[in-house]
Structures are given as structure tokens and as C-alpha cells.
Amino acid sequence: MLAFIGRRLLSLGPLLLGMLVLGFAIIQLAPGDPVQVLVGDYPAPPDYVRQVRERFGLDQPRWVQFARYAGQVLRGNLGYSFFYNEPVLDLIAGRLGATLLLMSSALLISSVAGIGLGIACGRRPGRTADHALMVVGLVGYSLPVFWLGQLLLMGLALKLDLFPTQGMRGTFFGLGPAGRALDVLHHLALPALTLATRYLALNVRLMRASLVDVGAQDYLRTARAKGLSERVVIYKHALRNALLPVVTMMGLNVGHLVAGAVLTETVFAWPGLGRLIFDSILHRDYPVMLGGLLLVSVCVVVGNLLADLAYAVIDPRIRLERS
Amino acid sequence: MAARGTLGDLLRRLRGRPLGLGGLIGAGLFMCVAVIGPWVAPADPFTLGGSALMPPGRGHWLGTDDLGRDLLSGVLYGARVSLLVGLAAAGGAVLIGVTVGAAAGYWRGRLDEVLMRVTEWFLVVPQFLIVLVVAAIFGADLRLVVIVLALVGWPTAARLTRAQFLALGDREFVVAARGLGASDARIIGRQILPNALPPIVVAGSLQIPSAILAEASLRFLGLADPHVLSWGGMLNQAQNFLQQAWWMPLFPGAAIFFTVLSFNLAGEALNEMLDPRARTAAGSA
Numbered sequence: 001m002l003a004f005i006g007r008r009l010l011s012l013g014p015l016l017l018g019m020l021v022l023g024f025a026i027i028q029l030a031p032g033d034p035v036q037v038l039v040g041d042y043p044a045p046p047d048y049v050r051q052v053r054e055r056f057g058l059d060q061p062r063w064v065q066f067a068r069y070a071g072q073v074l075r076g077n078l079g080y081s082f083f084y085n086e087p088v089l090d091l092i093a094g095r096l097g098a099t100l101l102l103m104s105s106a107l108l109i110s111s112v113a114g115i116g117l118g119i120a121c122g123r124r125p126g127r128t129a130d131h132a133l134m135v136v137g138l139v140g141y142s143l144p145v146f147w148l149g150q151l152l153l154m155g156l157a158l159k160l161d162l163f164p165t166q167g168m169r170g171t172f173f174g175l176g177p178a179g180r181a182l183d184v185l186h187h188l189a190l191p192a193l194t195l196a197t198r199y200l201a202l203n204v205r206l207m208r209a210s211l212v213d214v215g216a217q218d219y220l221r222t223a224r225a226k227g228l229s230e231r232v233v234i235y236k237h238a239l240r241n242a243l244l245p246v247v248t249m250m251g252l253n254v255g256h257l258v259a260g261a262v263l264t265e266t267v268f269a270w271p272g273l274g275r276l277i278f279d280s281i282l283h284r285d286y287p288v289m290l291g292g293l294l295l296v297s298v299c300v301v302v303g304n305l306l307a308d309l310a311y312a313v314i315d316p317r318i319r320l321e322r323s
Numbered sequence: 324m325a326a327r328g329t330l331g332d333l334l335r336r337l338r339g340r341p342l343g344l345g346g347l348i349g350a351g352l353f354m355c356v357a358v359i360g361p362w363v364a365p366a367d368p369f370t371l372g373g374s375a376l377m378p379p380g381r382g383h384w385l386g387t388d389d390l391g392r393d394l395l396s397g398v399l400y401g402a403r404v405s406l407l408v409g410l411a412a413a414g415g416a417v418l419i420g421v422t423v424g425a426a427a428g429y430w431r432g433r434l435d436e437v438l439m440r441v442t443e444w445f446l447v448v449p450q451f452l453i454v455l456v457v458a459a460i461f462g463a464d465l466r467l468v469v470i471v472l473a474l475v476g477w478p479t480a481a482r483l484t485r486a487q488f489l490a491l492g493d494r495e496f497v498v499a500a501r502g503l504g505a506s507d508a509r510i511i512g513r514q515i516l517p518n519a520l521p522p523i524v525v526a527g528s529l530q531i532p533s534a535i536l537a538e539a540s541l542r543f544l545g546l547a548d549p550h551v552l553s554w555g556g557m558l559n560q561a562q563n564f565l566q567q568a569w570w571m572p573l574f575p576g577a578a579i580f581f582t583v584l585s586f587n588l589a590g591e592a593l594n595e596m597l598d599p600r601a602r603t604a605a606g607s608a
């Protein structure tokens with residue numbers, strides 16, 4: 001088990017390196033001279049420009065610059081944000097919690113509800129309820145995240161005033177810890193639902209298809225033939241196998257979830273990492289941008305790792321050591 | 324004649340799938356709007372000057388935006404951009420994917436290993452973020468967006484093509500062609516590819532809605548091509564007027580939604596018809 005995890009973490013290497021090279025290449029190709037940004041728009045004496053160039057190592061060949069940056073990253077230093085005047089690591093750490101809260105709630109909603117509804121569809125395929133849910137699933141899958149967010153915001157927050165319109169915390173003072181938690185939950189509801197919808201729909205469809213697939217197999221006919229109740233057949237026998245594709249898909253979708261988070265955080269002004277990364281791109285705040293891309297890649301690998309582990313828990317036939 | 328035969332066959336098979344048929348009709352409708360939209364639009368969506376923030380009603384069926392521009396005309400004009408992006412990006416992605424997948428599946432061995440590693444990397448990488456970075460730094464010009472969408476969208480097609488080539492590569496007709504001295508290019512292009520293509524194209528059709536969504540997302544985030552009017556851009560503009568003008572987000576968003584839904588329904592139905600596994604699943608239903 002440990003060896004497996006270690007090997008998977010090693011596979012972080014190529015992904016992170018690739019992301020790093022790509023980000024670095026984009027920055028090198030980007031129009032504009034970073035020194036000009038640092039010096040400002042005023043006509044600066046060429047001596048001063050050269051001095052700045054030397055101080056930041058921008059006079060070195062590109063591969064030296066890249067090696068220096070990669071070396072710093074390995075030592076846990078992501079650099080310094082010119083825009084916010086803060087170390088990148090601190091910036092990211094400050095925003096990470098909000099995004100993780102948003103993403104994990106969305107993941108929870110989409111997997112619990114998605115798998116539940118998928119079972120409801122797949123155990124009796126062909127019924128009206130099954131068809132209806134499949135249509136709902138396709139609708140949910142086709143809804144643009146940001147539009148859904150806007151509609152929920154307009155209807156439930158602005159018109160009916162049931163939820164706050166933006167941010168993560170209200171401006172009430174003197175709330176106890178329980179009150180503060182409730183306040184955050186209240187703010188979280190709409191963004192989490194918005195982000196969850198697409199994956200909920202995806203999970204319903206996958207779960208249903210997978211259950212129908214498994215349902216046609218011989219071992220289930222055997223289980224039914226020996227008199228097991230339908231409940232046991234579905235939940236003990238079929239579900240284990242049917243869950244596998246759903247779990248794999250969830251792991252693969254972590255990257256997409258981050259993209260969804262950028263959009264959701266924009267609609268609801270959620271103070272998260274997605275928005276920070278996007279703003280850093282707009283501001284040409286390259287250290288924050290690279291750091292953000294790296295972190296997202298780490299999330300992707302960890303998501304896949306968790307999916308693999310869950311896979312092994314669900315299906316004991318899979319031996320992690322040999323895979 | 325043959326083309327009509329396959330089309331008739333297609334429609335006959337779709338008759339039992341009302342959703343797939345509906346999707347096909349919806350996609351067709353969208354394409355019509357994309358082609359004729361600018362001619363039937365009641366106004367030029369770029370001209371300012373009407374009354375701002377007018378609710379839907381006579382004169383402006385879908386209302387006007389904060390600059391007094393006619394929303395219906397905007398929605399009609401926007402279809403063209405979405406169609407263009409969807410078709411071009413999906414086409415490009417399939418083209419790259421088929422090339423990579425064919426090379427990997429035909430020559431196998433070392434090349435296959437390397438290419439599949441690369442494919443895997445592109446598959447797990449956060450694709451939308453890459454598109455976002457490129458669009459934000461190099462400008463969100465329509466052509467560039469299409470190119471980048473194609474450059475990140477090809478792995479699915481590559482894997483499918485490779486699987487097809489692996490499956491077909493040892494079949495008698497390929498061995499026979501090789502025995503007769505056919506060149507690699509001829510075997511790939513004339514023998515294997517025509518047999519491998521149908522499922523690849525159908526799977527590729529599902530790239531159209533995702534490309535449309537990705538483009539709309541970029542525009543929603545404010546990465547606009549100033550020369551182009553797009554549905555996502557209209558939603559970006561609407562974000563500041565959610566309180567005053569429900570029609571501003573409603574109609575452009577609905578246009579994106581129905582377009583994406585149509586393509587998803589149609590692609591899904593075609594996919595199921597071609598995939599025997601999915602067919603048994605549906606048949607047992």
C-alpha cells in the first residue's frame with residue numbers, strides 16, 4: 001500500500017514538471033518586458049534598467065532562469081507576488097481553505113446525491129422515473145456553470161432573499177462559533193449547489209449506466225436465483241462493481257472541478273483560490289500564476305490517488321502493489 | 324444516393340430515440356440560426372441608442388441591455404461564433420487526435436509508449452486553466468482560442484483511434500494489403516482509417532458542446548474578443564445587472580444551454596447506436 005502511494009506520488013514529477021515548463025514557456029513568450037513593468041512607464045536611465053535586470057537574474061539564459069525557479073520551488077519557495085506584495089505561499093494559504101470548502105462540499109453533494117439517484121434509475125431501468133431522471137441528468141450536464149449560478153443568484157438570493165448574494169461571511173458581529181459556522185454554510189449553499197450540479201448529473205448517468213451494465217451479468221442472476229432479496233442483490237453484490245467507473249471518473253474530474261471553481265467563485269464573489277489564480281493571470285502576476293498552476297496540478301494528482309485508493313477498498317481483487 | 328441511404332437509415336434508427344432525434348433537430352435549428360441569424364435579426368446588435376434596460380416587449384422581444392442594444396439580435400448574432408468555435412475546435416481536436424492515435428496504434432512499441440504518456444498528461448492536466456492562461460496573456464482572439472481548444476481537446480480522440488488501430492491492425496485485410504506491398508501511408512489512410520473512423524467522428528461530435536461551453540466560459544470571465552459578439556460575453560455584461568434586468572442573463576444563457584443540450588443529446592444517441600455495448604445496455608432496458 002505504502003509502496004503504491006509512494007509510486008503514485010513519484011508520478012507527480014512529470015505532471016508538475018510539465019506544468020512548470022508550460023507555464024514558464026508561456027511567460028517567456030508573453031508580450032512585454034518584465035523589467036519594464038518593474039521600472040514603470042517613466043523613461044529610466046539605461047544603467048538602472050541593466051541593474052534591475054541583473055538583480056532579478058533576467059540577464060541569464062532562459063534555462064538558467066528556469067532551473068533557478070524550479071530549484072526554489074523544490075525548496076518550497078514559490079516566490080513573491082509583485083501585485084499583492086506578499087509571498088505567494090502566504091497568498092495561496094490564505095485562499096486555500098475557502099476553495100477546499102467549496103470544492104469538497106460540491107464533491108460531497110454530487111457524489112452522494114448522484115450515486116443515490118443513479119441507483120434509483122439503474123435498478124429498474126426503463127421505468128418512467130428512470131427516463132425522467134435521465135433527462136434531468138442531461139439537462140444538468142448541459143447547464144453552463146456560470147449561468148446556473150446567475151439564475152440561482154437572481155431567483156433565490158436577489159428575488160426571494162433566501163440566501164446572501166456574495167462572499168463567504170456576513171457582517172454580523174458577536175456571533176458565537178456555531179453562529180459563524182451557520183453563517184458560512186448559509187453563504188456556501190448556492191455556490192456549492194452551482195458547482196455540484198454538473199458532476200451530480202454526470203454521476204447519475206454514470207452510476208445508472210454502470211449498474212445496468214453490471215445488472216446483466218451472470219453472478220447477479222445467480223444471486224437472485226438463490227433467493228437473495230433484491231435489496232441485498234443491488235446493494236451488496238451489484239453496487240461494489242458498479243461504483244468503480246464512478247470513482248475513476250471522480251478522480252479524473254478534479255481538474256475540471258477547479259475550472260468550475262473559477263467560474264463559480266466569480267459569480268458569487270467567493271474569496272477562493274480559483275479567483276486568485278484568474279486575477280493573477282489578468283494582472284500578469286506570474287509568480288502567483290505559476291504557483292497556482294502547480295497547486296492545481298498537485299490537487300489533480302492527489303484526486304487521482306484518492307480515487308485509486310477508494311478503488312482498492314471497493315474492489316479487493318485489485319492489488320495495488322502490482323498495478 | 325449512398326449518402327441519402329445512410330441518412331435515411333440514421334433517421335429510421337433514431338425514430339425509437341425521441342431524445343436523440345430532438346437533439347439532432349435542435350442542433351440543426353442552431354446551425355440554421357447561425358447561418359441566417361444576422362440577416363433576420365431585427366437590429367444591429369452593436370448599435371447603441373435604444374432605451375437601456377427595456378424589459379421584453381413590443382419592439383424588443385427579448386428586451387435591451389444596459390447600453391440599449393437589442394438582445395434578440397445579440398442572441399441571433401452570437402450563434403455564429405459559437406457554431407464556428409464548436410466545429411473548428413472539435414474538428415481540430417479530432418484531426419490531432421487521429422494523427423497521434425494512428426501513429427501510436429500502427430507503429431506500436433516505443434513510439435506508442437511515448438505518445439500515450441503525452442496523451443495521458445494532456446488528459447489529466449487542468450485543460451481549461453491552460454486555455455485561460457493563454458487567452459489572458461496572448462489575447463482572447465477568436466482564432467487563437469479555437470487553436471488552443473483544439474490543442475487541449477485531442478486526447479480522447481487519440482485514445483479511441485489508437486484502440487481502433489490496435490484492434491484492426493492484425494486483421495486479414497491489413498495483413499493482405501501489407502503482403503501486396505502497400506506502403507504504410509496507404510495502409511493507414513486507405514485500409515484502416517475508413518474502418519476506424521465512424522466511432523471516432525461520433526465521439527468527436529461530443530467535443531462540439533464542450534468547446535462551445537469552454538469558449539462561453541472564457542467570455543463570461545471577461546476575456547473577450549472585441550470584434551466578436553458572443554453569448555458568454557453577454558452573460559459577463561449581465562452579471563452587473565442581475566438585480567435590475569432578469570432578461571439580460573436569461574436569454575443568452577438559455578441559448579448556450581439549449582445548444583449544448585442539443586449537441587449532447589444528438590451525440591449521445593449516435594454514440595449509443597454505434598457502440599454495441601451501450602446498445603445491449605439500452606436493449607435490456
